[in-house]
Amino acid sequence: MKSLARRRAVNWLMTGLCGAGLVIALLPLLSVLWLVVSHGFRALDLDFFTALPSPVGETGGGVANAILGTGYIVAIACAIGVPLGVGAGVFLAEKGDGKVGEAIRFTAEVLSGVPSIVVGIVAYALVVIPMRRFSALAGGVALAVLMVPTLARSTEELVRLVPGSLREASLALGVPQWRTSLRVVLRTALGGITTAILLAVARAAGETAPLLFTSLNNQYWNFSPDQPTASLTVQIFNYAVSPYADWHDKAWGAALVLLLLVGALSLLARLLTRSRFGLSR
Amino acid sequence: MKIDVQDLNAWFKDTHALRGVTLAVPQNTVLAIIGPSGCGKSTFVRCINRMHELVPGSRQTGRVLVDGHDLHGRSVDPVDLRRRVGMVFQRPNPFPTMSIAENVAAGLRLNGIPGDHDDLVEQSLRKAALWEEVKDRLHHGATSLSGGQQQRLCIARSLAIGPEVLLMDEPASALDPIATAKIEELIRELREQLTIVIVTHNMQQAARVSDATAFFYMGELVEHGPTEQIFTNPKESRT
Numbered sequence: 382m383k384s385l386a387r388r389r390a391v392n393w394l395m396t397g398l399c400g401a402g403l404v405i406a407l408l409p410l411l412s413v414l415w416l417v418v419s420h421g422f423r424a425l426d427l428d429f430f431t432a433l434p435s436p437v438g439e440t441g442g443g444v445a446n447a448i449l450g451t452g453y454i455v456a457i458a459c460a461i462g463v464p465l466g467v468g469a470g471v472f473l474a475e476k477g478d479g480k481v482g483e484a485i486r487f488t489a490e491v492l493s494g495v496p497s498i499v500v501g502i503v504a505y506a507l508v509v510i511p512m513r514r515f516s517a518l519a520g521g522v523a524l525a526v527l528m529v530p531t532l533a534r535s536t537e538e539l540v541r542l543v544p545g546s547l548r549e550a551s552l553a554l555g556v557p558q559w560r561t562s563l564r565v566v567l568r569t570a571l572g573g574i575t576t577a578i579l580l581a582v583a584r585a586a587g588e589t590a591p592l593l594f595t596s597l598n599n600q601y602w603n604f605s606p607d608q609p610t611a612s613l614t615v616q617i618f619n620y621a622v623s624p625y626a627d628w629h630d631k632a633w634g635a636a637l638v639l640l641l642l643v644g645a646l647s648l649l650a651r652l653l654t655r656s657r658f659g660l661s662r
Numbered sequence: 663m664k665i666d667v668q669d670l671n672a673w674f675k676d677t678h679a680l681r682g683v684t685l686a687v688p689q690n691t692v693l694a695i696i697g698p699s700g701c702g703k704s705t706f707v708r709c710i711n712r713m714h715e716l717v718p719g720s721r722q723t724g725r726v727l728v729d730g731h732d733l734h735g736r737s738v739d740p741v742d743l744r745r746r747v748g749m750v751f752q753r754p755n756p757f758p759t760m761s762i763a764e765n766v767a768a769g770l771r772l773n774g775i776p777g778d779h780d781d782l783v784e785q786s787l788r789k790a791a792l793w794e795e796v797k798d799r800l801h802h803g804a805t806s807l808s809g810g811q812q813q814r815l816c817i818a819r820s821l822a823i824g825p826e827v828l829l830m831d832e833p834a835s836a837l838d839p840i841a842t843a844k845i846e847e848l849i850r851e852l853r854e855q856l857t858i859v860i861v862t863h864n865m866q867q868a869a870r871v872s873d874a875t876a877f878f879y880m881g882e883l884v885e886h887g888p889t890e891q892i893f894t895n896p897k898e899s900r901t
Contacts, residue, residue: 478718544755546751546753546755547755547757547758549713549716549751549755550751550755550756550757550816550819551757551768551772552713552716552744553711553713553744553748553749553751553820554744554745554748554768554769554772554773554819554820554823555741555742555743555744555745555746555769555773555823556741556769556772556773557741557773560772560773560774561772564772565757565772568759569757569758569759571759
């Protein structure tokens with residue numbers, strides 16, 4: 382009986398330790414959330430979402446161009462990165478068993494380990510210098526480079542999950558290999574791939590370093606891909622290091638908006654995953 | 663002879679799965695292939711529509727002729743061949759992202775012929791004896807059907823591209839007795855239009871549906887002849 386009591390005590394102790402670990406792990410997350418919400422909420426008003434930044438020394442104004450700019454740059458990044466990443470992933474899953482596949486996989490792994498600021502420098506050298514100006518395109522290229530390796534690996538995993546029997550069914554119907562890959566295998570994995578894309582977008586939207594010397598910043602609206610463009614993350618950086626109290630508030634507000642955007646994307650990704658599982662057998 | 667197999671050998675890497683098989687199937691007959699697990703039955707049918715060569719590390723020797731043409735002849739495109747030699751697999755494998763109707767029309771749509779192909783869908787489902795059961799829910803997901811219905815859907819899908827030969831790899835092994843009976847009845851009807859090669863574990867099934875039976879053992883063709891003779895008066899003691 383004594384051993385039973387002891388076992389119970391150890392059980393309690395261990396459960397308690399695990400719980401404590403959970404609380405300690407969650408503390409930083411909660412404190413970040415609390416800090417951003419409590420500081421950022423004050424800055425949010427209608428102007429914040431609709432107006433341009435105010436000139437130095439004046440209060441008021443908003444970050445509407447940065448919100449739009451982030452969307453714009455991320456859209457360019459998707460236009461470049463999604464076809465490349467998903468295409469590479471499908472290739473790796475369908476044909477990537479040889480040496481070429483190994484090489485691509487290794488490259489993707491190395492690429493995903495490259496610090497984002499280095500990616501920014503590469504985009505600077507490849508796009509900004511030849512074009513002789515900072516641009517949304519350069520920012521999009523930098524973010525696309527960051528998206529490709531993660532997208533390629535997760536697409537590969539998802540495509541490998543598609544049962545081989547479906548591939549055989551399609552081939553046995555006299556469908557060529559490439560159409561089978563595209564219209565049966567990719568389509569079956571599409572739900573998961575959508576989720577992977579949304580998560581990649583959420584991560585890309587939160588990047589500052591690769592944008593600092595690619596898309597730079599802009600005080601005004603910009604809709605052309607060859608001009609410097611404002612983004613939320615760079616705006617936060619600039620406002621946060623400025624000496625003005627009003628800009629500090631704006632930085633907190635922008636941080637909150639960014640957090641909400643990324644959170645909404647992650648949530649959407651989770652919902653899509655759930656409905657995908659709901660559809661399956 | 664619709665299908666003529668001459669001295670066919672097949673390997674998976676180092677495993678010699680088929681050893682010098684020679685047999686022929688006349689037009690509009692059903693050939694049943696029986697034998698224990700791993701004796702090369704599935705490999706044999708997969709050689710007839712060149713699905714075998716899709717397995718990494720596989721190779722084969724010998725000749726397979728359909729309508730007198732060597733399948734490995736230079737002018738034969740495996741994709742084109744598979745449109746003439748359809749295949750039904752052991753487990754029902756409808757496309758889960760497509761509706762019932764889309765599944766039947768998949769062979770055409772995936773090959774880039776757009777449209778709903780309503781007439782073809784109805785015809786094919788009728789041939790597969792599934793029309794009455796699904797006509798009111800053609801646009802439901804294919805996975806909402808029962809296993810037996812899914813398998814008949816797969817048969818309809820194969821029939822829709824108008825094959826001359828239908829290969830069936832244990833089409834009823836994952837099904838209950840009633841669904842199996844339906845599939846067997848279907849095979850007897852389809853013989854009017856097609857040449858069928860069916861792999862089965864089930865001796866009674868072979869006796870019920872086939873004109874000729876081939877018994878495989880350890881990759882070798884042990885005995886091949888009219889079904890009645892194989893079952894009542896086998897020449898080989900191993901049978």
